[in-house]
Amino acid sequence: MSKLTTFLLAGTTALFATAAFAQHPHLNVAMQLEPPNLDPTAGAAQAIDSVVYSNIFEGLTRFMSDGSVVPGLAESWDISEDGLVYTFHLHSGVTFHDGTTMDAEDVKFSLDRARAEDSTNAQKGLFASIADVSVVDPLTVRITLSAPNGSLLFNLAWGDAVIVAPESIGEAATHPVGTGAFMFQDWVQGDHIDITRNPNYWGTPAVLETATFRFISDPTAAFAALMAEDVDVFVGYPAPENLPQFEADPRFQVLVGNTEGETILAMNNGREPFNNRLVREAVAHAIDRQAIIDGAMYGLGTPIGTHFAPHNPDYVDLTALSNYDPERARQLLTEAGYPDGFTTVMTLPPPSYARRGGEIIAAQLRAVGIQTEIQNQEWAQWLETTFRGHDFGLTIVSHTEPMDIGIYANPDYYFQYDNPAFQALMSTLNETTDPAQRTALLQQAQRIIAEDYVNAYLFELAVPTVARTGIEGLWRNQPTAAIDLTAVSWP
């Protein structure tokens, strides 16, 4: 009898314990775009990092939600006096999801692979200053630089710099194997990706047992999926006009965070008439940023006057250089030799900031005499014709990579800004490690591109996350594209 009672008691306790702990062991996360593959070291798509960053793959250092860089797989590091040699001490007992050990050889393999001549890494520039990677012992790696680089630790935190294993990297596009707190489980293309908790994780284990990433590109479907509670979290909710409804609904919480997304009206500097600085200045003055932020984003977004994130301490507010002044825009057009304006092509990728913003900008430009022919393009088409083909006059896009002002030093980049002075400034910056000097150089860089009116700088993209009430541990901000679920839990 007593045996039975004990058995029953134990049973009930176990039942309660399970119920309390495993009430919500699963999370359904939605995002707009599906990643084309799952290898962050070989693709540029942000969606790849959204799924795998920190969840599946980790680097030597990593970003936190506030943008700070903290130790990742490296628990500490020493920097030589001259700033040329970084010695990283790795965590011990780290294994990949396939059971193999993560050691200094893997670090050397990953970094050498990323910076190799034939590397397909989308951000090869991150590794440009690395001259040599050598294995000191299984838990120590030495990185030697060709010149001091103040942003090495920052660079190594990117999703493109994660540590991969030579044994499994071949399959990474469809079956990623990393060291993270979650293991890849399944990918049903066109629908969802499943990940499951890594029981052998070296650090703090994830709270969730499993999670599913779903891909919902249509804003109406996104709204319906949340309202029907089919998804628990939507990161990058595509229709800002619906946010007040979610805020008013006790079932949901809305987190509005900042991103590294400088949303710009890019002008083709390599082509008439935008190769004329006066024309670009005219365009910049013809545009009313606040109307675009209100009209396209329902107020979400911070105006910017240069290609730099306003929440960065080195940001300079240069919005006054391109204040809304249609009268001045008309004068400048006349000065530039276009008293009657001109007609150009504006290509628009799918996001609402571009499609809606484009309609508003077209109306604002029309008011000063610039006629635009709008071409809505899908991402693949945009990448092909606008980004790679340089076949556009104007386009709207958000540059979500962190600290990417360096793209202005590449004359072959899609907006084709070619200024040797700026390029020299960027190489000086890369060799500068002194924080004060770096700040001065960065601010100078921001001024040059703002005064050259390379592009019309609109606003810093905000990222709205809609989640079920009580879910904790989600990133509010997006210092890099990531949906880090390692600390996420249900109440």
Next chain:
Amino acid sequence: MRLPRSLLLGALLTALFLGGAALSFVWTPYDIELLSIPDRLQAPGWTHWLGTDQLGRDILSMIMMGARTSIAVALLAVGIGMGLGIPLGLTAAARRGSLLDEVIMRGNDLIFAFPSLVIAILITAVFGAGAMNAIIAIGIFNIPVFARLTRGAALSFWSRDFILAARVAGKSSARISVEHILPNIANLMIVQGTIQFSLGILAEAALSYIGLGAQPPTASWGRMLADAQTLASIAPHVALVPGLAIVLMVLGLNLMGDGLRDLLDPRIRVDRT
């Protein structure tokens, strides 16, 4: 003779939209190219009879301008269909049983076999989105409709006595087709034209709904509807108004088509009188 009631109602609805479209050439309540973000999403009222959309544009003005786009696209598409389909059908009927007849009619069957909207999407996707390509895409699929109808109707006349008389008189088959057959099948064409016109309006709305029709800033009902999707729970009128416009216009044209058929069909006409 009494006019069918459906004809009256249909004609009234159609006239309303045609009138609105015509009026938009000279006057609209507001300029739709001027955006006014602070005035957006206003409910219907005295200043804006049908409210304002997400960019603060007057929806009544947008509907008027959109009617213009819809009607122009559908009219030209039906024009292409009639302009090519009727001569093809007349030729096939005149040369009935010949190789030419076979070639024309099997060619038409081929076009007819494709799901029209899918091909229209393909055409606009390949040649670029825009009103002109939408017209061509919709127009192509109107050709077999008219060609078949014309051939079928014309065939029944070729065996009639008055056609035989014309042939005996030495008229060429081309002349007979134009002078004797065409006037006799014209009523059929008008009825079918009305129906095709309403289908053209729907096709244009569908194409612009998925972003392949007229591009902004040209107003278009389909795009208005697409833009309003996420607003349906906040400002339902933004979606309701263009939706109703499409429904009423298509309904009007269909009623008018039915009414015209009743009016013009000789058999029914005999019954009535």
